[in-house]
Amino acid sequence: MSDDFADRKAAAADWFRTLRDRIVDAFEALEQEHETAEPAGRFELTPTRRHAEDGSDAGGGLMSVMRGGRVFEKVGVNISTVHGTLGARAQAAMAARKGLPGMAEDPRFWASGISLVAHMQNPHAPAVHMNTRMFWTPHAWWFGGGSDLNPAIEYPEDTEHFHAQQKAHLDPHGRALYPRLKAWADEYFYIPHRHRARGVGGIFMDDHCTGDWEADFALTRSIGEAFLPAWLPLAQKRRHQDWSPADREAQLVHRGLYAEYNLVYDRGTKFGLETGHDANAVLMSLPPLAKWV
Template sequence: MSMSPSPSLSLDDKKKRAEDWFRTLRDDICTAFEAIEDDCSGPLSDRTPGRFSRKNWNRTNQADNAPGGGGTMSIMTGGRAFEKVGVNISTVFGTFSEDFAANIPGAAEDPRFFATGISLVAHMNSPHVPAVHMNTRFIVTTKSWFGGGADLNAPIPDEEETARFHAAFKSCCDRHGDEYYDKYKKWCDEYFYIKHRNRARGEGGIFYDYLDSGDWQADFAFTRDVGSTFHNIYPTLVRDKMNQDWTAEERERQLRYRGHYAEFNLVYDRGTLFGLKTGGNIEAILMSLPPEAKWP
């Protein structure tokens, strides 16, 4: 007996499915991070375990002051393991400015846009536990695509730790495309490079953008797998070292590394530029900055 093909999804269905997934991933990650706080027995275990606080924000379109979506910030500060972590979701829509539209695929023909995604940055108390960045997103103009990735940012790099992080994302990529890992690892290395310091921001990971293979379901499956892979590997790395002691010298090294991290985000990061150019919530956009940093 032949089976009829499944009906294709409308664009509205695609938008909703992506938005719902990012919200679910946010909830799962926040639960995992709060469990880490409960279990942390390291140098700051006398603190009350950290908990996320949520803050909704709304956006208005700059051109006509019409509603333009919004998002929810989930922020935890001053925890046992997490010094500052944000897990933000947003869904925004509106019209790009003429100068910005020229740089976005499909926007020169029609400047209207839709974007939904999740953005996460974690800065840790322990210099031995790597900071991390992860985001995934779905963007629609006259074209549509997925983008995102995850990268490890260790003040004190550990080869075995870095290898485990990369192995997890290689397995993720290999489940979806033979060429994905090499392509997206290289893209990450090139993107997260601090040109004025002639150094990488961290230990890398994967970065992808403009993913539109022609099979939306496959591209969405890969994007979900990126989020799930992060959810599986990063809490494991945190738990491995969160209870270790650290020295004043190691803390100083961490703070100076954070200065480089902040420089990249303010000078080069496209996500920061996108948020500022589209009237996003400034507090959410700058969530990625560390709570404390130093420069020589």
């Protein structure tokens, strides 16, 4: 497979940046709408770089993090476009998982994507995660991503709304997609050592390549475009709700569960750290405060 994907790589990276801009604007607008004595939160922007083992530049991205806002206790919306060669461990893992021959002979890769995690001030407002990405090697290309809801205090109507929006955005690509990606999310976002899911699910896919790049990219865009209509109304509704010390306790304990998953099981965390990407960007998903009982 030759590297004839320059235009497609650029299109994917540009779209991830555009989605990031839309989400950041919406989040800062939500901060402004929620009038309190505290100043509205703003995103702090930090460029990130990945360096190859020989020290050469291997791409990077932009880490956008807001801390201590009116609505958000911590939220990050990161984008990155990185490239280089996979180390022996990553080569072996990818060859085993994807059945790709020739990784050792030509271990080049390119990856671009957006990753978002929001931890809220109000315990009734659900935490949320979303990412979409494109990955290329000389042997294959694929897309991945999804979003899932992580309430500390679940409201069935919120869960129903979140899933309904995912389904509405996926159905134009085939009505079999939503049930399959929902089931995949239920399996992927499960914490074996706790014998429970980390949240109330969503959608998830990985290694997605039908051979039709345009169709697969369109599906990936729909996953990203579902995020704001699925989650933003929930934050707008719950940000005003009164909460108690017991509610805050439930939130902190749930965040501990979230941290366990991301540090032990999450593929993106493992890949980012193993390939030398900026550790602060990789670990952006961790909550500002958490508790274990």
